[in-house]
Amino acid sequence: MAPVPHAKISIPPLPPEFVVRTALRAALDAGVTTDVTLVCAPAGYGKTLLLADWSRSSTAADTAWVSLYRDDNDPRRLWASIVAALAACPSVPPTSRLHDRWIWRADAQPEFLAELVDAVEAVPRPIRLILDDVHELVDPEAQHGVQILTQNHPAGMQLVLSSRLDPPLSLPRLRLAGRLRELRAAQLRLSLAETGSLLEKSGLRLMPAQVALLHQRTGGWAAGLRLAAFGVANSADRDGFLTQFSGDERSVADYLVGEVLSDLPEDVQEFLRVISISDPVPTGLAAELSGREDAGSVLNGLDHRTSLLSPIGQRRDAYIVHELLRTHLLADLRRQGLKRAAELHGVAARWWASRPEPVHALDHAAQSHDSKLLTDLLHRFAVPLILAGDHQPLRRALARAGAQAVATDPWLALTSAVAHLEAGELPAARGDLRRARQSWPADGPADLAVLRMVAEQLTTCVGEPVASSTSPALGVFDELPVEPELEALVRLSRGTARLERDDRAGARAEFEAALLLSRSHGFDYLTMQCLALLGAVAGTTGDMQTMRTMSIEAAAAAVEHGWECSAWSGTATAMLAYAALLRTETAEAERLATEGLAVGGATSPSQLRFALQAVRGAAAFDRGDRAGGLAELQQARSEFGDLPASPEQVAALAMLEFHAALLLGHSAAARTVLGWLASRTGENGELLMMRAWADATSSRGEHARSLLRPVLEGAVTALLPQSLVEAWLLETSLAVTAGERPAARRALQSALAIAEPLDALRPFTHAGPGIRELLVHQHGSFGASDAFAERALAAGAGNRTRQALLSERELTVLGLLPSLLSLDEIAVDLTVSVNTVKSHVRSIYTKLGVSSRRLAVLSAHEHGLLSGGVRPDALSEVVTGRIIQH
Template structure:
């Protein structure tokens, strides 16, 4: 493989610098040197060292032989006349003669000493140190090995005398790993490739051995779930090339610390009982790169993941009795350091339920405030029903986790369990938790009046528990917003978010940002809405956030923003967390989530041309809102999406039902006025429609859905075009563009009537400062008009796809298309990605389903 970034790193060595390539076995050191040396063939001398080179005369004979074989060393050079004495490394005259002879060379020579870790004898090490110290300017010395040579590297680094390439740089990137696997007929999906690179940490030998094993694996996904355990080749390589070369004491330290990842020196001392354990780790990092330090102050270490997996499995085989004890030691150490999550994790792995329960009691409030719901869920599930049935605190914790992740049936069961064992005189924190859980439960299915009532005193009930108090305030803000009191909601949410920032509680900061984003959505500041939702996702990335109610709200708001920007495909992608929230078999759909998520999905499907599917989703969303009314804005939002979609599809009865429903629900609002004007327009009553729009356009009537004003200007423009009032139409179009630019809402124009789009096109070039938004609208409209089944295949991908249903191998397909097999594999991977497939058969099925292939046998 060609790895130009590493070759460039080798080229970066300045004159006079020593180049050091240091990494454990299998990182591709020798291959890198070979690729780099190929660019300097005539000026490179190469010595591959082994244990025999600890003979001092043999070492120097090899060095001189390599130099005299180099074309850059002239025939009359003194280098060719040097004789090796009995103990060359202890002979100052000989060493001086070598330096002087090389220094007289007419051009720079690169001397590569590969596998320098093999040098362990005092004499050759002394001679090498002298050569490094007195190296002539004409010599570029390159040392490569599995560990650092015994040289004063720290001082040399300080003086800028070393150019280093270490394991971190030699790791394969995703692209490089993909290229390597392609050369072995292994094609992986992007997620599979990502997992493999993570498990191997980019280790070249690991990737290569994985490729050999994957060619024989029946189930790629299953194989990758336990790569180290499933690959005998990996195990053998680790033992032969790394583990057997470690001193027994060092190996025992590594086995003991393998229960932790990452680990610090004090933790290693606790696990091993050896005061020098930290020194062992530090030595391993500097000498072998088997560990890498990381984190603030570089005080934490990480073992290579495959090596750690092997060591831990070996420890379980050799000392199964020791593993639980090591986990208990780790749990106590982390607990003492104030890190409850790893403490609980190790207590669980030790199988110590009493220790787990104690840790939960002490740390539950902080874990809730930190949003560690996944940890809480796994821990409570691990304890089992017996512990929860006896302890109201644990039962309430389980109920809170259930509510936060949308499992309402389980939440109700846990609340009942807590009530059944409720103490006569509960502690204040227990009462506070009960009030909070009840409020969170109501917030997902209750009506607005009840929500406001139950959240009234949440902050006070939480007492000194700052995290619970902030959660209560945010629930209060949501209740106020649901009751159409956005100004009060914003004030409460801003105060709660500020408290969360003050107390350094990032999860609660993220929750607060999503509530503030929801307030902005009601106010029509959609650009700010999306920015706040995205900021929330950045504050707490990862699994602990993605499965919570806060992340669901963020996904809905970002999907809403995408829909309004006329990006329906992006809208559908963003809706994943919301559509999967609260989907346990026993749970009813959540009133706080399901109608809005379904409405967005339905509208996105309509915009993508799947009108029937979209209308079905919109009808379901409306039905949920009819059965369980919550928020006037939700009704207006759903009606504004469903009515035009039903009209577009020619379903007049459905459209009439929607209009009647929203008018009964809202009364005379701007949203109802807009629907009435759309209805009159469809009936051909253009003047009546224009008159109906006036209260919305002049601000007399407020709309619950702010972008209804933009819809009104678009409709007013269309009515003016239909009645021949071109100047009025242009003025309305300008107002629509002004709204679109200010709010980042494109959909009413991009999906709007043909008459308005034609006028916009005809006026391009005359909009002055609004020219960019006009062109952006037309680009969005063009994108929406594309065939939804079109995948965007290149010509070569199209040709490969046509041959995939056949029984031809990739090599035979390559021959037919007159390209290389690697090129075919590259196109196949691209097809898998574009079609959402993980195998050849699935790609063919998907292509036929989308109309890209004629039906026929595989």
């Protein structure tokens, strides 16, 4: 046998930038229990370096390494190398037959292999034989010899094969027998963290976003990353290089051509070029683009041959081409002529449109340079894409269609208007609407009229009123369209129009019907819109539970689809923030309002920014930053000015600012808010409430009560249900001041009854001490509202630090003070002396800063010390017994 170069049977050295793959080392160690380990992946995935590192780190066996080349297809050279590698293992004794002179004869191959097996089995230590680059063996005789070795290899030898392709070694049989361990491209891809380590060891210190970009572009392909690192290191403009890095970069292209594509037949290379225009590539589209009926078989073969294509989906009927390979192929295709690439894009657009897959269809049509095809597809798919929330594909297609086409085609103008509205670009949307009116056909189709109606109503919602004479009337759509997407849009428009006319029941019915359609047909964006609108309707009718439920669902849908910046998501967030404010969840209200302002930014509609900023100001006021909170409320109203908004929204936010101003003694600021509300809404219950508040503050109680009377009796309607809670609480306070305790109790009962279903605790936090004292004394007499009354006492309890000053026994005694038990009876129940109880009571009075039992109970409620209940449950039966005895 011919002599073997030492380098051929030596473990290759590791480069300085090598990244240790601990998980893959462990996977290879686990392969010891199998007969054969196969490491199979395309060129550049680091197979050789992985095995070299593992060979050095794993000392459980000696390593016999053979690097295979094309000339190893001569069996004499192949087996000479294998024998030499085995003989070079440290554990092979000098007397081993492996050191003998071996002679290969083709007619004696079985005998040769049998003797080799016997010689290896006699070695006292396990050996792993690594055959690197097995794909180089194409000669049937050489392949057959390796196959025999896999089937009959020595018991003390693990066979490890590294290859770019699956070797012809009956792999299915080995898998079935549990004798095969496999590592493939998916496992060999570098993770994001490993990518960062490789780049850093290559001398590059990139930003995390740059590392992530390279990882995404290369798919964790080690060779691609090394080539990218080389290019970045030698580029004066790193950001520019990273942005443009693709498979057409010179070093990458050379590698792909030399190591991947050159091994493929020319017809297969051409097949890859034509399918490169699509990502992903369904087998049906591949057949359409290439004209090959066997496209599915070709794709499947390429997946197994190169691993640079990956099947997706359970049916494995579509493929993704590795991005660097795809961009290289696409650039190569364009070099053959832009016309051909455009024609292929046209084929792809029509194929996707027939499925129908509008996003892919429009993207390809935009690259086909066929303006008629693009316009036709925009007419066909605009409404479904709007309902699904796929606004970016619409914007890309409109940009490719051009400004002239948008200006002269009402379909495109209206589609552009809706896309601009959803992005918060109101001036651009106004221009589109103006162009749509100018180019409006005399007898346009119904779906075009629906689209116009929706676009104009959305524009109205964000502050641009539309003259009714220019907008299609709702009566045009008395007969609902058959198409579900058009029916859903008509329902949405009807609901919006009815909401503007204050027909809330009708609006709710239309929104519910639109929601049902949107959920049935996957109109995800419309689903979010309907949920937000249903939440708004519920809030204006006092159904706070439904408002919260709908708003939470709308916000969740926005997060799921990445629509947090949408005005509809912002609307849901604003309603949730306001509901949290009413429930006295101040921190949550402030958090939601701040997040809503941060996400929406300057592109949010003015009404939405006003609402969020006002809620945040009120929350800041409630948590103690009273001056800062009032300042933010005033700023929100000042910035909003005279822009349109619903009377309910104006009233809700005006009430927040007015009450804050009064509590701080800023009567002039309060009058300003009062005048602003009057100019925006006309006469209503909230205006009378504000005037009554102002009179009460100025000690004009009787006049204040006369102003309240029409609101309480229903002669003047309040815009908001929670305003009635404020009205009854003010009546309670005025009645207490006037010494009319029965009237005060009745008013408080009415306030609790209205507040409970609204979960409106906030009005009680700003109520005066007379109301809190009445809540304490009337505890247990509110019937069904008792539990809510206890929450109302606990709400806004404020400073709870006094609880730490009271001992555990003092807290126990404090819990019994609201009961009818005397101090003697408390002593008996606690099994202590009455003097001990008296000592605890005196300490409680001192720590709470009070002088009587009644004031101690009131103070305890105000500081949250009795928020869990007036009497401990364990003593309730004893207390009941004492009451019966009395």
